[in-house]
Amino acid sequence: MNKKKIWLSSPHIGSSELRYVQEAFETNWIAPLGPHVNGFEEDIQNRVGVNHAAALSSGTSALHLALIPLGVESEDEVLCQSFTFSASANPIVYQGATPVFIDSESDTWNMDPSALEDAIVSRQALGKRIKAIIPVHLYGMPAKMDEIKFVAEKYGIPIIEDAAEALGSTLFDKNCGAFGEFAALSFNGNKIITTSGGGALLSNDEGAIQKARFLATQARDAAPHYQHSHIGYNYRLSNVLAGIGRGQMEALNDRVQARRANFNRYKEYFASVNSRGYKIEFQEELEGYFSNRWLTCILVDPELNKGISRESIRLALERENIEARPLWKPMHMQPIFKGSPFFGGKVAEKLFEIGLCLPSGSNLTDQDFDRIFNSLDSVFS
Numbered sequence: 097m098n099k100k101k102i103w104l105s106s107p108h109i110g111s112s113e114l115r116y117v118q119e120a121f122e123t124n125w126i127a128p129l130g131p132h133v134n135g136f137e138e139d140i141q142n143r144v145g146v147n148h149a150a151a152l153s154s155g156t157s158a159l160h161l162a163l164i165p166l167g168v169e170s171e172d173e174v175l176c177q178s179f180t181f182s183a184s185a186n187p188i189v190y191q192g193a194t195p196v197f198i199d200s201e202s203d204t205w206n207m208d209p210s211a212l213e214d215a216i217v218s219r220q221a222l223g224k225r226i227k228a229i230i231p232v233h234l235y236g237m238p239a240k241m242d243e244i245k246f247v248a249e250k251y252g253i254p255i256i257e258d259a260a261e262a263l264g265s266t267l268f269d270k271n272c273g274a275f276g277e278f279a280a281l282s283f284n285g286n287k288i289i290t291t292s293g294g295g296a297l298l299s300n301d302e303g304a305i306q307k308a309r310f311l312a313t314q315a316r317d318a319a320p321h322y323q324h325s326h327i328g329y330n331y332r333l334s335n336v337l338a339g340i341g342r343g344q345m346e347a348l349n350d351r352v353q354a355r356r357a358n359f360n361r362y363k364e365y366f367a368s369v370n371s372r373g374y375k376i377e378f379q380e381e382l383e384g385y386f387s388n389r390w391l392t393c394i395l396v397d398p399e400l401n402k403g404i405s406r407e408s409i410r411l412a413l414e415r416e417n418i419e420a421r422p423l424w425k426p427m428h429m430q431p432i433f434k435g436s437p438f439f440g441g442k443v444a445e446k447l448f449e450i451g452l453c454l455p456s457g458s459n460l461t462d463q464d465f466d467r468i469f470n471s472l473d474s475v476f477s
């Protein structure tokens with residue numbers, strides 16, 4: 097195969113990243129921390145509309161450092177969206193707590209507020225302590241935060257938003273990442289903007305973010321020698337990578353625009369396919385919802401598509417060296433979380449069964465799209 101690979105979501109470096117990195121080199125700020133870290137944190141705060149942000153080594157570490165100030169420990173439970181990447185749930189287990197998984201609703205594909213309330217009532221009736229709720233804005237689509245917040249407030253449980261995929265998304269003009277007591281962003285290589293690897297923890301609680309910064313730098317007490325009265329972590333972002341992040345932030349609006357344009361292109365393509373008797377469906381924006389369209393995803397129910405499945409499409413693309421991927425396999429179906437409680441029905445399970453993520457990078461070219469559509473034509477001929 098010598099056709100160039102078309103990736104699901106490849107990094108897209110702009111024009112100013114190198115300037116920031118160069119500045120870090122010239123001033124010898126190569127270590128963790130430094131002026132770019134502070135600048136990147138300010139950029140994030142201003143963009144999302146939160147008072148405090150800590151730049152960290154990953155989105156996973158951000159979720160972990162949100163659980164610690166909330167006092168999550170063994171015997172506690174944390175309610176987590178099941179339909180997500182495992183990094184949403186793993187930090188719960190790092191703390192020795194139990195994840196309780198919640199199904200999705202079919203509008204946004206995110207946490208179902210009524211299954212959430214069922215879980216709270218049932219687990220509390222068993223005497224369980226629920227310390228946090230983790231909704232996810234999957235593929236950039238905002239979760240139903242008003243309803244989720246209503247339930248969370250009714251029972252006095254804090255929200256940690258997993259906004260790893262949703263930087264640039266808004267819900268009634270408020271940014272994803274500004275709804276919860278805490279929020280986590282990711283700047284992994286495949287996300288809408290990247291520092292090659294990185295993340296951020298966001299909150300309006302200054303004390304909590306200070307504590308997160310302290311824990312992220314090995315929990316050193318104030319003393320000339322190394323003294324520790326807490327277990328610490330090495331979770332901070334380096335000044336060099338934060339320089340990449342500052343350049344990427346300047347391009348964020350362009351990246352969102354490009355990914356939304358990808359979505360519209362697929363939408364138009366499949367409108368024509370559907371007019372020939374197929375029924376390919378999308379993750380649609382409800383009124384007031386604005387998705388960054390990190391990934392464009394389709395639902396391919398074989399019963400509505402003359403037997404064509406998401407796998408037939410994925411394999412056709414793979415034959416042309418084009419990467420596509422099934423939607424996230426829900427956590428309650430994962431071998432490692434087999435024993436964890438789950439509340440809801442089969443929405444997430446069905447999405448996994450029939451859903452496919454299509455190439456969605458902000459740097460896809462017209463030629464890339466020609467190849468993608470040619471390959472899809474062979475399936476829907």
Ligand SMILES: *Cc1c(COP(=O)(O)O)cnc(C)c1O
Pocket residue numbers: 153154155156157180181183184232258260261281282283284294295
């Ligand atoms: C990418 C991602 C994470 C983890 O972020 P990393 O920076 O890779 O640690 C967490 N949750 C979701 C939903 C993600 O997509």
